[in-house]
Amino acid sequence: xxxxxxxxxxxxxDKKLKFTSQRNFILETFLKEEGHISTEELYKKVSQxxxxxxxxxxxxxxxxxxxxxxxxxxxxxxxxxxxxHSYEHVHHDHLICTRCGKIVEFGNADIEKLQNxxxxxxxxxxxxxxxxxxxxxxxxxxx
Amino acid sequence: xxxxxxxxxxxxxDKKLKFTSQRNFILETFLKEEGHISTEELYKKVSQxxxxxxxxxxxxxxxxxxxxxxxxxxxxxxxxxxxxHSYEHVHHDHLICTRCGKIVEFGNADIEKLQNxxxxxxxxxxxxxxxxxxxxxxxxxxx
DNA sequence: GTGGATGCAAACGATTTGCAAGCAT
DNA sequence: ATGCTTGCAAATCGTTTGCATCCAC
Numbered sequence: 001x002x003x004x005x006x007x008x009x010x011x012x013x014d015k016k017l018k019f020t021s022q023r024n025f026i027l028e029t030f031l032k033e034e035g036h037i038s039t040e041e042l043y044k045k046v047s048q049x050x051x052x053x054x055x056x057x058x059x060x061x062x063x064x065x066x067x068x069x070x071x072x073x074x075x076x077x078x079x080x081x082x083x084x085h086s087y088e089h090v091h092h093d094h095l096i097c098t099r100c101g102k103i104v105e106f107g108n109a110d111i112e113k114l115q116n117x118x119x120x121x122x123x124x125x126x127x128x129x130x131x132x133x134x135x136x137x138x139x140x141x142x143x
Numbered sequence: 144x145x146x147x148x149x150x151x152x153x154x155x156x157d158k159k160l161k162f163t164s165q166r167n168f169i170l171e172t173f174l175k176e177e178g179h180i181s182t183e184e185l186y187k188k189v190s191q192x193x194x195x196x197x198x199x200x201x202x203x204x205x206x207x208x209x210x211x212x213x214x215x216x217x218x219x220x221x222x223x224x225x226x227x228h229s230y231e232h233v234h235h236d237h238l239i240c241t242r243c244g245k246i247v248e249f250g251n252a253d254i255e256k257l258q259n260x261x262x263x264x265x266x267x268x269x270x271x272x273x274x275x276x277x278x279x280x281x282x283x284x285x286x
Numbered sequence: 287g288t289g290g291a292t293g294c295a296a297a298c299g300a301t302t303t304g305c306a307a308g309c310a311t
Numbered sequence: 312a313t314g315c316t317t318g319c320a321a322a323t324c325g326t327t328t329g330c331a332t333c334c335a336c
Contacts, residue, residue, distance in 0.1 A: 095265055114254045114257070122280075133262055
């Protein structure tokens with residue numbers, strides 16, 4: 001698998017953009033995260049080591065990372081866009097407990113296969129999907 | 144199946160709220176919609192026949208309709224929350240073309256079954272889900 | 287009559303944008 | 312040298328809220 005940085009650099013040079021130290025550092029910090037991070041949270045982490053960075057730059061960089069497929073946008077209904085990276089991650093979906101907010105990740109190859117069938121039937125070429133199951137987790141059901 | 148208005152009225156009286164003409168008219172207008180409507184769009188339709196109505200009331204009423212299960216929130220990534228009603232609708236999911244914005248609805252019982260299996264394994268009690276497939280539709284692939 | 291509902295405008299939080307200065311190419 | 316990028320602050324967008332008035336109960 002190609003290194004995430006290489007993917008990002010290639011995307012940037014293909015688009016005649018520039019690879020800046022800010023973009024590099026935001027990418028590195030983002031890749032260290034394993035969960036679903038909001039722009040604001042990533043900004044806080046980045047600015048601890050790189051205090052001069054601006055929030056707008058984090059927004060702009062996350063958008064670039066989305067465009068080149070290194071980041072995926074998720075909306076869990078709390079009003080903030082969250083991002084997770086797919087680099088060295090297998091794809092997964094989410095079970096969300098609407099009472100305590102717990103999020104459980106799961107992967108299911110059979111569901112993915114059926115999704116592809118649906119796409120084929122409708123002549124869509126799919127490059128991303130989101131599946132979210134909302135409900136109550138074991139602990140919250142019994143409250 | 145019970146009438147949507149009855150469901151709404153029961154929910155409202157159970158919560159000791161009041162059934163106003165605004166709430167009634169917003170519900171009626173919403174039920175006529177078959178697609179995914181944003182609050183702003185619904186507000187425009189409602190205010191054509193009921194010009195004194197305020198946008199905030201539409202927001203507040205859609206929230207109530209969500210709570211009682213007559214409306215479902217959807218986020219398609221355009222920054223707006225959209226709503227669709229389940230009344231006399233079978234559940235369906237969405238194929239979204241990220242180039243032209245076309246949205247195709249589909250239903251797939253096998254996927255739903257697998258979702259329930261996943262939920263059971265994780266001891267979740269599911270009451271809602273969202274599945275969105277993002278890609279390019281037939282026309283846009285060939286552009 | 288009373289407490290919830292309304293319309294309005296102001297407030298809000300997340301995100302975007304305009305701009306002058308800075309830096310990668 | 313050119314033009315994309317930056318940080319900042321102001322602007323914007325969708326949504327929420329405070330409040331005086333209104334109305335369903």
